[in-house]
Amino acid sequence: MVVSDYRIYGETGEWEVVIGLEVHxxxxxxxxxxxxxxxxxxxxxxxxVSLVDAAMPGMLPVPNAECVRQAVRTxxxxxxKINAWSRFDRxxxxxxxxxxxxxxxxxxxPIVGEGSITVLTDDKDEASAVxxxxxxxxxxxxxxxxxxxxxxxxxxxxxNRSGVALMEIVSKPDMRSPAEAGAYVRKLRAILRYxxxxxxxxxxxxxxxxxxxxxxxxxxxxxTRTETKNVxxxxxxxxxxxxxxxxxxxxxxxxxxxAQETRLYDPDNNVTRTLRSKEDAHDYRxxxxxxxxxxxxxxxxxxxxxxxxxELPDAKRKRFESLGIGAYNASVLTDEVETAxxxxxxxxxxxxxxxxxxWVASELFxxxxxxxxxxxxxxxxxxxxxxxxKLVADGTISGSLAKQVFxxxxxxxxxxxxxxxERGLKQTSDTGEIDAIIDGILSANADKVQQYKDGKEALxxxxxxxxxxxxxxKANPGVVNERLRAKLV
Amino acid sequence: MFELTTKTIAELRDGFRGxxxxxxxxxxxxxxxxxxxxxxxxxxxxxxxxxxxxxxxADAARGGGExxxxxxxxxxxxxxxxxxxxxxxxxxxxxxxxxxxxESSVSGKLKAAGAGMLGKLNMDExxxxxxxxxxxxxxxISPWKRNDGGNxxxxxxxxxxxxxxxxxxxxxxxxxxxxxxGSIRQPAAFVGISGIKPTYGRCSRWGIVAFASSLDQAxxxxxxxxxxxxxxxxxxxxxxxxATSLDLPVPQWEAGLSSDLKGxxxxxxxxxxxxxxxxxINAIWDHGIAWLKDAGAEIVxxxxxxxxxxxxxxxxxxxxxxxxxxxRYDGVRYGLREMGVKSLDDMYSATRAAGFGAEVKRRIMxxxxxxxxxxxxxxxxxxxxVRTLIKRDFTRAFxxxxxxxxxxxxxxxxxxxxxxxxxxxxxxNDVFAVPASxxxxxxxxxPGGLDSQGLPLGxxxxxxxxxxxxVLNAGLAIEERAGFTAxxxxxx
Numbered sequence: 001m002v003v004s005d006y007r008i009y010g011e012t013g014e015w016e017v018v019i020g021l022e023v024h025x026x027x028x029x030x031x032x033x034x035x036x037x038x039x040x041x042x043x044x045x046x047x048x049v050s051l052v053d054a055a056m057p058g059m060l061p062v063p064n065a066e067c068v069r070q071a072v073r074t075x076x077x078x079x080x081k082i083n084a085w086s087r088f089d090r091x092x093x094x095x096x097x098x099x100x101x102x103x104x105x106x107x108x109x110p111i112v113g114e115g116s117i118t119v120l121t122d123d124k125d126e127a128s129a130v131x132x133x134x135x136x137x138x139x140x141x142x143x144x145x146x147x148x149x150x151x152x153x154x155x156x157x158x159x160n161r162s163g164v165a166l167m168e169i170v171s172k173p174d175m176r177s178p179a180e181a182g183a184y185v186r187k188l189r190a191i192l193r194y195x196x197x198x199x200x201x202x203x204x205x206x207x208x209x210x211x212x213x214x215x216x217x218x219x220x221x222x223x224t225r226t227e228t229k230n231v232x233x234x235x236x237x238x239x240x241x242x243x244x245x246x247x248x249x250x251x252x253x254x255x256x257x258x259a260q261e262t263r264l265y266d267p268d269n270n271v272t273r274t275l276r277s278k279e280d281a282h283d284y285r286x287x288x289x290x291x292x293x294x295x296x297x298x299x300x301x302x303x304x305x306x307x308x309x310x311e312l313p314d315a316k317r318k319r320f321e322s323l324g325i326g327a328y329n330a331s332v333l334t335d336e337v338e339t340a341x342x343x344x345x346x347x348x349x350x351x352x353x354x355x356x357x358x359w360v361a362s363e364l365f366x367x368x369x370x371x372x373x374x375x376x377x378x379x380x381x382x383x384x385x386x387x388x389x390k391l392v393a394d395g396t397i398s399g400s401l402a403k404q405v406f407x408x409x410x411x412x413x414x415x416x417x418x419x420x421x422e423r424g425l426k427q428t429s430d431t432g433e434i435d436a437i438i439d440g441i442l443s444a445n446a447d448k449v450q451q452y453k454d455g456k457e458a459l460x461x462x463x464x465x466x467x468x469x470x471x472x473x474k475a476n477p478g479v480v481n482e483r484l485r486a487k488l489v
Numbered sequence: 490m491f492e493l494t495t496k497t498i499a500e501l502r503d504g505f506r507g508x509x510x511x512x513x514x515x516x517x518x519x520x521x522x523x524x525x526x527x528x529x530x531x532x533x534x535x536x537x538x539x540x541x542x543x544x545x546x547a548d549a550a551r552g553g554g555e556x557x558x559x560x561x562x563x564x565x566x567x568x569x570x571x572x573x574x575x576x577x578x579x580x581x582x583x584x585x586x587x588x589x590x591x592e593s594s595v596s597g598k599l600k601a602a603g604a605g606m607l608g609k610l611n612m613d614e615x616x617x618x619x620x621x622x623x624x625x626x627x628x629x630i631s632p633w634k635r636n637d638g639g640n641x642x643x644x645x646x647x648x649x650x651x652x653x654x655x656x657x658x659x660x661x662x663x664x665x666x667x668x669x670x671g672s673i674r675q676p677a678a679f680v681g682i683s684g685i686k687p688t689y690g691r692c693s694r695w696g697i698v699a700f701a702s703s704l705d706q707a708x709x710x711x712x713x714x715x716x717x718x719x720x721x722x723x724x725x726x727x728x729x730x731x732a733t734s735l736d737l738p739v740p741q742w743e744a745g746l747s748s749d750l751k752g753x754x755x756x757x758x759x760x761x762x763x764x765x766x767x768x769x770i771n772a773i774w775d776h777g778i779a780w781l782k783d784a785g786a787e788i789v790x791x792x793x794x795x796x797x798x799x800x801x802x803x804x805x806x807x808x809x810x811x812x813x814x815x816x817r818y819d820g821v822r823y824g825l826r827e828m829g830v831k832s833l834d835d836m837y838s839a840t841r842a843a844g845f846g847a848e849v850k851r852r853i854m855x856x857x858x859x860x861x862x863x864x865x866x867x868x869x870x871x872x873x874x875v876r877t878l879i880k881r882d883f884t885r886a887f888x889x890x891x892x893x894x895x896x897x898x899x900x901x902x903x904x905x906x907x908x909x910x911x912x913x914x915x916x917x918n919d920v921f922a923v924p925a926s927x928x929x930x931x932x933x934x935x936p937g938g939l940d941s942q943g944l945p946l947g948x949x950x951x952x953x954x955x956x957x958x959x960v961l962n963a964g965l966a967i968e969e970r971a972g973f974t975a976x977x978x979x980x981x
Contacts, residue, residue, distance in 0.1 A: 018858060051591060053588075054824070055817040055821055056571075056589065056591070056822075057571060057577070057579070057584065057587070057589065057698045057699075057817070057823075058570075058571045058589075058593060058694075058695065058696040058697050058698050059695070059696075060694060060695050060730060060731050060732065061728065061732065062730060062731075062732050063732065090813050092812075092813050092816060092860070093835075094816065094819060094837055095833075096819075096821050096833055099817060099821070100816065100817050100824060101813065101815075101816020101819060102813050102816055155833075157821065157822075217494065270737070283861055283862045285812075285813070285857065285860035285861060285862075285865075286781050286860075287809060287810075287813070287860050287865070290701070290702035290703035290733075290810050291699075291702045291733065292732050292733075293732055293733060357704060
């Protein structure tokens with residue numbers, strides 16, 4: 001555990017920032033939380049709305065078991081207490097995007113209790129690990145969307161999102177710097193994507209954060225916090241914290257006091273603005289939803305949830321490191337679930353782990369970057385990549401030949417062995433053939449041989465290069481080295 | 490053809506199947522009676538064409554198809570039930586003209602069982618009321634008159650007042666009602682018919698406009714206990730669209746009817762002897778005790794100690810749920826919209842001020858208050874705890890008895906306007922009915938006799954959870970012995 005030394009330096013001294021995050025994550029599910037309506041993103045307005053979502057008279061919510069399952073699996077993935085008995089409550093307020101006049105949520109008895117997430121603020125350094133407490137995860141309905149740009153005097157309502165299932169993941173106020181908060185959101189996103197409970201797509205609004213910030217003298221009592229709603233990228237979360245902490249320090253140092261209020265972030269101008277003050281805060285009149293029975297989860301359901309969990313990022317990274325992969329590569333290869341899955345397939349296909357990690361992190365990522373592609377649409381399959389790496393490992397081709405073969409693989413999508421075979425790119429260790437080439441090169445460069453023998457040892461590389469060139473790169477570099485040394489004595 | 494309208498559902502069913510008369514004749518008779526009874530203001534919508542269409546299907550089926558349980562039977566449907574393509578307004582201006590594109594599960598089951606629909610029945614607005622006077626369509630007038638020679642217009646009770654009046658006046662052989670705190674049983678008692686509220690969860694609430702979700706239950710009202718059993722069988726059943734629906738098979742209540750109560754113990758709760766209740770009410774209760782004893786039951790005194798808290802508890806929980814349930818009537822998507830001067834909040838205020846009546850507003854205010862920060866624990870949490878105690882009272886009582894007998898209401902029907910200025914006096918109407926609602930138990934009102942003014946009085950039976958059969962059987966035993974044949978003299 002490290003203590004963050006992130007500080008705001010004001011006119012009167014140092015200030016520590018205290019951060020808590022409430023992350024809203026859309027649960028991956030074909031249907032909404034309490035209705036059968038579809039959840040596909042980007043559909044025409046009001047085309048994914050059931051009678052329940054529109055709160056027609058007499059309509060009733062029925063819980064979607066898949067959403068419950070995903071919330072439980074998410075809780076298990078952060079080592080949280082799972083509440084076998086939980087309950088839905090109504091949060092009452094009026095707004096045009098809220099057809100029922102209440103949101104079904106879980107205030108009093110959330111489905112998931114305390115857990116934690118460990119984040120590294122420095123990818124290369126295990127010592128930078130910080131454990132962030134998670135207070136709870138509860139399930140709730142999303143609201144619809146208002147469109148203010150469709151008519152000069154009216155607002156339009158799109159209920160496609162109305163009733164979509166969200167998990168609200170509430171952290172403890174355990175973060176002390178924008179970097180920790182950023183790492184927390186990235187790690188949480190990775191876990192959700194590993195588990196498959198949320199696609200983590202912040203641009204489409206599948207994940208967004210309410211950012212709670214307060215400042216205090218280092219180690220002092222907690223200050224008054226503000227909550228900035230609906231921040232939809234890691235970068236913006238960090239920007240909100242930086243901006244809000246500075247604003248609060250300036251306010252306090254000027255003799256003012258921070259008001260407990262809800263704020264909105266304006267990314268165009270990188271400022272936060274008051275949305276509503278504490279005085280305007282709603283009285284949500286929470287009470288148990290009488291349309292729904294308490295959720296009771298039996299042992300078989302919980303066990304099935306547990307059994308269905310995949311290997312999670314931390315465990316995977318440790319396993320990769322135990323295979324001889326460096327800390328940085330292990331981190332890069334486990335950050336994104338698609339990368340981790342691809343790399344696991346590569347290992348399963350027999351690729352040697354450390355070499356495979358280096359190759360993926362440099363060669364493959366470099367090539368994909370150039371091509372504007374990601375691993376998901378990589379022209380090289382894990383199977384073919386493993387073949388290539390094995391050919392290098394067993395000495396069939398040299399590293400430089402491997403680069404050529406890889407380029408051909410990228411273009412054609414063909415297997416490495418076939419390319420090597422068909423194009424005659426196999427490396428040769430035939431000393432007779434290599435000797436003959438070396439002899440020719442040495443006699444054609446007698447002056448340089450003399451200079452080498454006079455002590456200009458740097459010329460050794462020249463002879464190696466000439467030999468390789470003459471053999472079109474197919475000579476085994478080890479054998480070439482060995483034969484050259486023998487002949488140049 | 491008016492003689493058909495004096496028949497019970499069982500008689501109509503048998504006569505139709507036996508070829509005595511056609512379904513079309515039945516439907517036409519009741520359609521005529523509906524028109525003839527307009528002075529009672531029992532209907533919000535008349536749908537004679539739907540009654541006839543179902544009758545034609547039934548007649549065709551009798552000619553060679555498969556007969557359904559309710560083939561040939563036309564019914565009235567309380568306006569609280571969503572009926573596809575037919576105005577469904579919960580007796581409220583805020584839903585005036587609302588035609589749902591869906592059919593409630595219960596009315597859908599009745600239609601699937603072959604029943605036709607005569608129309609939608611007037612009711613207290615959002616089922617909030619005990620006299621039908623809160624309806625946006627004006628009060629229903631009871632077919633009954635006092636025998637004092639006066640012409641006072643009486644209430645048929647509420648909230649299912651249109652339902653009660655329709656059956657009592659021979660405008661429908663049977664109807665649906667809903668009961669949140671007595672809304673089937675009290676009107677049934679006021680007009681001398683039978684009505685049963687089944688165990689909470691027996692009837693799906695899907696498509697019934699919600700008043701208080703943890704209490705609302707649909708049920709039938711009809712002339713006889715047998716008719717109630719027939720209808721109830723075709724209204725109940727598990728519905729995956731209602732998370733509180735009971736996933737249990739529906740018993741064959743009609744086939745199980747028996748008025749032999751040998752071996753049954755009937756509990757008489759001493760706390761229901763309430764001060765100020767007229768002697769005639771206690772007298773009819775004593776008659777009921779004697780009839781059940783005559784049917785073979787053993788009478789035992791029981792205690793339901795938290796009875797006195799039932800009404801206050803109900804008037805916290807029901808408004809709390811209602812204040813939230815009625816939030817959806819906001820003018821945004823359907824129903825009334827009054828454009829405000831400048832903001833969305835203005836639109837809400839204007840719409841709800843114009844759309845809701847005084848009683849609904851009162852309950853929304855009470856409900857909002859008891860759920861507010863600072864008051865929640867003192868009111869709502871406390872009421873939930875008392876509700877648990879009331880349930881426990883019944884659990885303990887049912888260790889000593891199989892059924893409980895009480896009066897249905899503390900008085901006979903009163904005159905329209907007599908209690909509208911005093912909400913508390915109005916709420917007292919349901920003092921005997923509310924405890925069973927809070928406990929979710931099956932309960933039924935059957936006619937016991939007439940009081941000295943010539944007005945019907947009801948007897949109230951409460952059963953164990955899911956023991957509708959026991960309730961119906963005891964109801965039948967009373968029906969056979971009470972000999973209640975009185976009918977409102979036709980003045981309309």
